[in-house]
Amino acid sequence: MRCRRCDSKAVINMRQHKLSLCAEHFIAWFQDHVARTIERHHMFSKDDRLLLAVSGGKDSLVLWDILIHLGYNTDGLYINLGINEEISYSDQSAEKCFRYAEKNHLFLHQVNIPQKYGLSIPDAAKKSYRSKNRTCALCGLTKRHVFNEIATKYQYDVLLTGHNLDDEASVLFGNTVNWLGKYLARQSPVLEASSSGFTKKAKPLCRAYERETTAYAIIKGISYFEQECPFAAGATTLSNKVLLNDIEAETPGFKQRFYLSFLKAKEEGLFDPSLSDRNTDFQPCSRCGQPTSNPEVCNFCRTWENILVSRDS
Ligand code: SF4
Ligand SMILES: [Zn+2]
Ligand SMILES: [Zn+2]
Numbered sequence: 001m002r003c004r005r006c007d008s009k010a011v012i013n014m015r016q017h018k019l020s021l022c023a024e025h026f027i028a029w030f031q032d033h034v035a036r037t038i039e040r041h042h043m044f045s046k047d048d049r050l051l052l053a054v055s056g057g058k059d060s061l062v063l064w065d066i067l068i069h070l071g072y073n074t075d076g077l078y079i080n081l082g083i084n085e086e087i088s089y090s091d092q093s094a095e096k097c098f099r100y101a102e103k104n105h106l107f108l109h110q111v112n113i114p115q116k117y118g119l120s121i122p123d124a125a126k127k128s129y130r131s132k133n134r135t136c137a138l139c140g141l142t143k144r145h146v147f148n149e150i151a152t153k154y155q156y157d158v159l160l161t162g163h164n165l166d167d168e169a170s171v172l173f174g175n176t177v178n179w180l181g182k183y184l185a186r187q188s189p190v191l192e193a194s195s196s197g198f199t200k201k202a203k204p205l206c207r208a209y210e211r212e213t214t215a216y217a218i219i220k221g222i223s224y225f226e227q228e229c230p231f232a233a234g235a236t237t238l239s240n241k242v243l244l245n246d247i248e249a250e251t252p253g254f255k256q257r258f259y260l261s262f263l264k265a266k267e268e269g270l271f272d273p274s275l276s277d278r279n280t281d282f283q284p285c286s287r288c289g290q291p292t293s294n295p296e297v298c299n300f301c302r303t304w305e306n307i308l309v310s311r312d313s
Contacts, residue, residue, distance in 0.1 A: 012215050015252035023219045030216050034066050034204050041189040043202040048157035050074040051199075053147055054100075054108070056093025056225040058217040059162030061100050063205055065222060067160075068104065074160070076101055076108040079146050081139060082120025086230045090120075093225040100222070109154075111146050117304060119311065122231075127310040128303060135231045138303065145300040148290055151199035163203045166210040169255040170240040172262055185271045189263070196282035197291040209255070 001010040003022035010020035021029055037043075044050060050067065054060040054076045067074045078097040083089045094110075101108035114120045119127070121142065125135040151159045168187070175183045189207075193200040205213060217224055232238060247254045265271075282291035285298035287305075292298035297305075 011219070012212075014209070014212065016209065016248075016256055026215060027219060030208070030212055031066050031069055034063075034208065035070055037189070037207045038202075038204050041202070043190055043204060044072070044158045046071055046073070048073070049155070050158050050160055051077055051109075051151050051154070051156035052160040053077050053079070053143075053162070054097045055162070056096035057162070058222070058224040058226075059164050059205055059210070059213050061096065061222050061224050062213045062216050062220075063160065063162045064100065064106070065216075065220060067204070068106070074106070075156070076106060077147065077150055078108055078110050079143055080110065080112040080114070081142075082112075082114040083122060083229060083231070084120070085122055087227060089225075089227065089229055096223060096225045109150055111150065113142060118308060124304070124307045127307045136235065139231070141300055141303060145288075145290065145298075148199055149288070152197065152290075156199060158200045158202050160202050160204060162205055164205045164208050164210050164213055165255055165259060166241055166244070167237070168203070168206050169244055169259045170237045172259060173240045173244060174236055181271070185273060188266070194282075194291075197284070207256070207260070
């Protein structure tokens, strides 16, 4: 297998793009691929201050590497969830983020949930919800709150996440199977800032296969935490990924077509944008000041208040 650009030995064959490349040309191609995604979806410019949510996994660290290479002004945000039960997931992923930031002289915000709120996510979920898989519901609620809090407090223009094409196709599949119109209307590479206090959000890896981000991390020697969060086991998005990988193996390019056709259909007006929950009326939460569609107290504050009452009773 030869590199399409220079005819030396290829290190990756991307059947979905009908393209095989050597290490040097793959890195250049992938950086350019992400740069084109940023431009294509009008995500941000070199004048914007960007805040990237990093988890210690490959996708967010690869994205940070590419953004710095492309000359974007990007700080990181690591949220320590206190998930250290079966494996020391949070401690080890924190270590990867700190190391990467230190090595590359980058600024990393850190928010430690057990220190800030008094309980780790798994312990808080035990007080809040009965079943184990609801840990992810509390985790998602908490992460969304902290992301928006830090982005607003430090006046970042855009909040970025490392979701890749496999993530997006898997979520799209789940939303389509269940015909969740509100979520389909909302799923997008970019969510514009709203007047009600949400920071603009973007996913610059949304057109990148997970296999490509892995190859980038390995070739560039980026040290990342390889294990999944223990609570991810059994999640529907993971089983959707397995299913989509099987189809992709039979039909190269399937995931890309599925996701990009969805974006095209949205551009052509398949979904009424008013279905998106961003069009709901929001007002500031009386506790934390973040936007909420609840009458007075946001879901985050109400949930954590109940958890702490239950812990202390
Ligand atoms: S798998 Fe669940 S608990 Fe683990 S990081 Fe993701 S949302 Fe949080
Ligand atoms: Zn080459
Ligand atoms: Zn609140």
